[in-house]
Amino acid sequence: MAQQFSRPRAGLILALAVLALGAVGEAPLLAGPPRPDGALDLMPAPASVTLRDGRFRIDEGLTIGREGAAPPPAGTDERAFKAAARFMSRVSGRTGLFLKQDYLAAQPAAAESGIRYVFERPGRLLPNEDESYTLTVDPSGVLLDAETDIGILRGLETLLQLLSADEKGYYFPCISISDKPRFTWRGLLIDVGRHFHPIEVIKRNLDGMAAVKMNVLHLHLTEDQGFRIESKVFPRLHELGSDGLYFTQAQIRDIIDYAADRGIRVMPEFDIPGHSTSWFVAYPEFASAPGPYAIERKFGVFGPAFNPANERIYPFFDAFFKEMAGLFPDPYLHIGGDEVEGHQWDANPAIQAFKKKNGLADNNALQAFFNQRLLKILAKHGKKMVGWDEIFQPGLPTDIVIHSWRGPKSLIEAAGKGYQSVLSNGYYIDLCQPAEAHYLNDPLPADSPLDETRKSLVLGGEATMWSELVTSETIDSRIWPRTAAIAERLWSPASVRSVEDMYRRLGPISLALEESGLLHLKNPDMLLRRLVQGPRIRPLKVLAEAVEPLEGYNRHGQAVYTSLSPFTRFVDACAPESLPAVRFGFEVERFLAAKDPRIAEGLRRVLARWKDNHALVLPLVASSPALREIEPLSFGLARISGIGLEALDALAKGEPRPAAWITEKNGILDEAAKPAAHAELAVVKAIGRLVEACAGQAR
């Protein structure tokens, strides 16, 4: 069958799953609906899939190898070889099979019964490199064919997602896949400036990226809150600007190698001329106002900015970027350029005189002047400039890349003028928005005004993990699994847009991502154990099913967060988006559409659990001062779950409720929607839908 993503027949299946799971006391919605017949869990969805009958069974004799009798030219097979070894280790890990092949040693050409891969040439880590592959599984073996070894890597991830089990053992289903990415720039930005994240965090996220076929790691290395990379030329930068929290150059090389092994580019960002307080701890003379400066602890947009009128900064940048250009092989170097607050420039008479002298009408023109100077420096060291929207000013060559954080309009504008661009607006995963919002955010929507030539200038997008509110304990749960939805938007055909199927597949991909060492599923439990100072966390886990952190920038309104604040509260143990809450919402809609009592029964179980949970939360709150703030959330959840149950009763009886009842319940729902503990209930709207349905619709 070619249509792999049919809609789940989830009503019945979910009801059965709820019954089965209810018996063991597990969260009924956590397990998610089973895979619909014939559907696959592939994510991102390939460009073309034909599923056939038959299975290639795997056992301890499974082998992998490059096809062809002659050994490949020296050095050309290393990346694919290493990827094949990781693949075999993951197969062994998932199946418990004691594979006989010594896959860490030389892999002889696989026999026809094994997994054979073949490619023409090593891929280059550049935009528009060929990442396509075809994958054919038949009962006797697997053939993976690609132009480049990077295509092989992408195909091996697909193959691993096909690993299945039946009563006879493990197998790959017979299938033909032909696949290639829609966009060539599929990135994840990790902000190590505001909170530092050490190399193991970066590495496990690189593995996560590879699993969903992303190919650009954008390291946001400098910020007001920290200068996070060793400079051997100007060591005071990291020595004074980082609290000792920075990457050594050896670590950067390690990251680059690790990424390259996974077909991922590493693009560094040095955010200038604003967002640069940490540089000035060592070099206050380069700022636009006198120092001294200290590492910024708070978050926001701050005044300190480089002084473009100070001639001495240009030789400094020349030497600095020479060093960094030598360290990072990627042809692109991101110079930030966003949110120059301007106050320091306005207050500095020398800068005002400089602007006048050079005919620079405003601060935008001054920044353009600065960028022109930088551009020459980068060009001298062989780098192309990337910058945020603000750098898009007249006079820059068209080989720069505009990185859009402000909105799709800038993509269109840039493309109109022949500039390449990358979209991050709509992919701000730090804002704790639903995966759906990111998923439907297409860099080239169907109504794009661009012609085909201009469209090709839109290179792709990047999920941005800004790190004001994340530590190394919580960052994985903020990135994953939602970023897999963005990865699919950037890889898969535009027509792959079923939100519900995306959510269904997020469950399995989230589990698979744990193989990379990602802590997104593990650390919430740990944070809860720490909060209760004991192992008894179930009531908190049940509550967390229905709670999400405040969206957008609202959490900053609840407290003055700094880089030293604790990110160990209940809100930090809640997923940015609760998949159980999402599923609850889908089930409510399904029930309202069909009025199927079996669906109602599933909803009832969940609501009853949430309602009864409050009594279990209270003793935990009483014994842990750090948990006191969650009492209103737990109380609110119990209250609105009770309303949900009342509404289901009314709907079951087919008795519309009077307007006064509706008004009263909506009042309670509004009350429950208020933030508490920097978080909010995620199921208010869905329960509101049940209440609303009581107004008139009867069976």
Added chain:
Amino acid sequence: MAQQFSRPRAGLILALAVLALGAVGEAPLLAGPPRPDGALDLMPAPASVTLRDGRFRIDEGLTIGREGAAPPPAGTDERAFKAAARFMSRVSGRTGLFLKQDYLAAQPAAAESGIRYVFERPGRLLPNEDESYTLTVDPSGVLLDAETDIGILRGLETLLQLLSADEKGYYFPCISISDKPRFTWRGLLIDVGRHFHPIEVIKRNLDGMAAVKMNVLHLHLTEDQGFRIESKVFPRLHELGSDGLYFTQAQIRDIIDYAADRGIRVMPEFDIPGHSTSWFVAYPEFASAPGPYAIERKFGVFGPAFNPANERIYPFFDAFFKEMAGLFPDPYLHIGGDEVEGHQWDANPAIQAFKKKNGLADNNALQAFFNQRLLKILAKHGKKMVGWDEIFQPGLPTDIVIHSWRGPKSLIEAAGKGYQSVLSNGYYIDLCQPAEAHYLNDPLPADSPLDETRKSLVLGGEATMWSELVTSETIDSRIWPRTAAIAERLWSPASVRSVEDMYRRLGPISLALEESGLLHLKNPDMLLRRLVQGPRIRPLKVLAEAVEPLEGYNRHGQAVYTSLSPFTRFVDACAPESLPAVRFGFEVERFLAAKDPRIAEGLRRVLARWKDNHALVLPLVASSPALREIEPLSFGLARISGIGLEALDALAKGEPRPAAWITEKNGILDEAAKPAAHAELAVVKAIGRLVEACAGQAR
């Protein structure tokens, strides 16, 4: 009160806990008994504790700083300062308090209301350095006083273990502690040879070691299965001998610095002349038999050994150890020396001739000759030799250290001849033995024949994490929390020996160790999720409460394990020792002693859960081929749990059971005691005690 470790009044308390927890469907025994009145959770137990009335309450204004108006001499406060910063971060993390002090920046001398620390001098990372401290908490603040900054580090860990909560918030109880270690060498060996464990594994375990006041990390860097350290002098060693899995020298320096910041020495081991296959991949000519050699994948004692008759090995070792001596600042260097299998030596005519020529009677004498040569090389590079029992041969100077893996007899022998020694026999944590066995294994037991002078030569001990059967996913759960019991044996007074209280405190310390990023509590769930390919793992968790990996070397009898085998099966998700099973055993004994029906009720709940669990395990087994092997364990647990319930019924009625009944049940218990899935049921003996009690004892 000075007697902090009173016995728990656990009967009643556990029964209540079981009732409370049963209601939420959580594992009744998992939470463990609550802390008895007046007891503390300190581990290792301090030498002297006086708990007083009163509490020092902490809030956002908490500060820490070195006492004294004048700033300390440059460089002397760095280690204590960093430790204080980590301390504050952990307090913030546990309490959720937004501390106002910028504890990453300069810490001004703390006011009287904060935490003040004072020490005389930076400690040296050497045996017999002063690690003592006194800690005084009164309602107005904390004073931590030590001779060295290392003492401050030890005291800060104690203070963190004192952090408590009540209805008013968080506090430290008023207390006076005077503490110092009993032994000066409190080590953990991590074998990175058989399975490599990257730097983040080492770092998180260093933090774990620091939390329980251990002070020696012994890195077993070379083995038949891998050469795990970069040599710039002989790069082919790591290039050919490691599959690319090794520490760079930059990483080694990072580890050493990280350890030093925590008051921990790093001692490298290069195991020669045996256990050395991986060296010979690059240098077959140094072996005692012709090559070629390949990295060993299997485990055991292998033939390849350096050829002591080959004069060329000595300049090689001279250059190699010169390089390593420069890398590792510790004065001790471990040369292994264990288990030289001898076959290669016996089969090599040149070696036989060499022995004859030099009057070396046997292979022991040949190894002694080799060691004498090595000793000169180490001495030249400023290192003292450490080696396993086998190096203890005539003619070595008394400043070497004998590392005993064979047994306490060698400690006594060595001390008798004036040699220092370190005990690892009895601390083999890889063997999955109970913490109790390690805990009661005293390097200097009460009946030691040594006089006081000789006793001082017994420096301490090391837990040994041999890594045949562990990967980076499972190693933490093999090390922790049991190693905390060893840490207590080596730090605390010999009189601290209550096994039950040790087990009680293992629970809280295990949770606290998660702060170090240790995955011992998190990864078992992940492995179970991977096995079921879904989130529904509760039945497996219930089963795992009653299952432990086979002890000793028995697991090797179940399969031919290699370094490529999957360590992702159910057995790998089971703790080496199940604390719930241990607690079940204690409760059975308590019940048999008192026949208290409330205790019986608690046991009944647990047994019923284990009995009913089998029906929930079966569907998981059916859908996951990798889980099939656990069916006998689950069936067996259900069966013997039923027997336990029958026995409790009989005991409740006061009706002795006939001998035939006892025989029949014991037969079933014997059957259930058989290994399956490389594991075994851990509660057979305790249930057997209930059966046994039915034989005659009636109420």
